[in-house]
Amino acid sequence: MVARLIDGKALAAQLRAGVAEDAARFRERHHRAAGLHVVLVGEDPASVIYTRNKEKAAAKVGIAGQLHRLPEDVSEAALLEQVGALNADDAVDGLLVQLPLPDHIDPNRVVDAISPSKDVDGFHPMNTGLLSTGRPGLVACTPRGIMHLIAQTGLDLKGARAVIVGRSNIVGKPMAQLLLAQHATVTLCHSRTRDLPAVCRDADLLVVAVGQAQMVKGDWIKPGAVVIDVGTNRLEGRKLVGDVDTESAKEHAGWITPVPGGVGPMTITCLLENTLIAARRRLADLD
Numbered sequence: 635m636v637a638r639l640i641d642g643k644a645l646a647a648q649l650r651a652g653v654a655e656d657a658a659r660f661r662e663r664h665h666r667a668a669g670l671h672v673v674l675v676g677e678d679p680a681s682v683i684y685t686r687n688k689e690k691a692a693a694k695v696g697i698a699g700q701l702h703r704l705p706e707d708v709s710e711a712a713l714l715e716q717v718g719a720l721n722a723d724d725a726v727d728g729l730l731v732q733l734p735l736p737d738h739i740d741p742n743r744v745v746d747a748i749s750p751s752k753d754v755d756g757f758h759p760m761n762t763g764l765l766s767t768g769r770p771g772l773v774a775c776t777p778r779g780i781m782h783l784i785a786q787t788g789l790d791l792k793g794a795r796a797v798i799v800g801r802s803n804i805v806g807k808p809m810a811q812l813l814l815a816q817h818a819t820v821t822l823c824h825s826r827t828r829d830l831p832a833v834c835r836d837a838d839l840l841v842v843a844v845g846q847a848q849m850v851k852g853d854w855i856k857p858g859a860v861v862i863d864v865g866t867n868r869l870e871g872r873k874l875v876g877d878v879d880t881e882s883a884k885e886h887a888g889w890i891t892p893v894p895g896g897v898g899p900m901t902i903t904c905l906l907e908n909t910l911i912a913a914r915r916r917l918a919d920l921d
């Protein structure tokens with residue numbers, strides 16, 4: 635079997651066109667653009683690129699993106715003050731603070747300070763709690779993007795065996811909740827899972843988010859399975875690879891996401907979707 639590729643880039647472009655239409659409708663109704671505000675502390679090179687990409691992607695669909703840069707040595711109190719000011723600003727519909735933060739700042743305090751109604755990352759405990767109890771809130775962008783990608787394959791999640799490798803708050807845990815809500819039977823694996831290859835081999839759907847280059851091999855994959863590779867790892871020759879060994883996995887999987895061009899483009903797309911969801915909900919509340 636040679637797997638079909640799930641083209642995240644094409645799907646993201648298609649969804650962003652829809653987001654642009656929604657953003658235009660929002661501008662017409664409310665006489666201003668929806669606003670996405672991103673706070674970046676320090677100069678971490680990857681974070682600088684990610685946040686610029688978020689700002690640019692927002693502008694392209696007609697969302698007013700604004701990046702707020704603070705110095706590496708900003709105090710936690712000053713950062714919390716900035717978050718408070720953005721919470722209070724009615725032109726701010728979506729707000730996120732880029733992670734990781736410098737060691738002297740407690741990320742939990744910062745995430746907890748973001749207004750849940752503007753928390754477009756879906757990281758606030760109010761939003762994670764709503765997700766885990768099956769109630770509407772804002773949902774983390776990467777798992778939301780993955781649900782769109784899975785839908786492309788036609789896989790019926792009802793009763794399907796879904797295995798997630800990686801239990802992070804950003805991907806693994808919310809992914810488990812979204813799949814459970816679609817009636818999959820979910821196994822959430824991590825570094826202490828016994829005989830991980832055997833658990834993976836049982837999966838109709840395998841989502842891998844561990845941050846280890848090419849860890850999952852082809853013979854860990856059930857023939858015909860859908861494989862979602864969340865990893866982006868740079869090899870020494872600068873080549874970008876996922877957490878799955880794509881070449882051997884393609885021989886077993888039915889569908890697989892490429893790296894790059896799979897999950898990555900979907901994450902920012904879902905951030906834009908979340909911004910419009912947050913904007914509309916907030917204004918309906920205020921009307």
Ligand code: GUN
Nearest residue numbers: 730731732733734755775
């Ligand atoms: N750092 C890496 N990914 C993310 C993300 O999705 N949101 C935030 N706030 N920081 C990140």
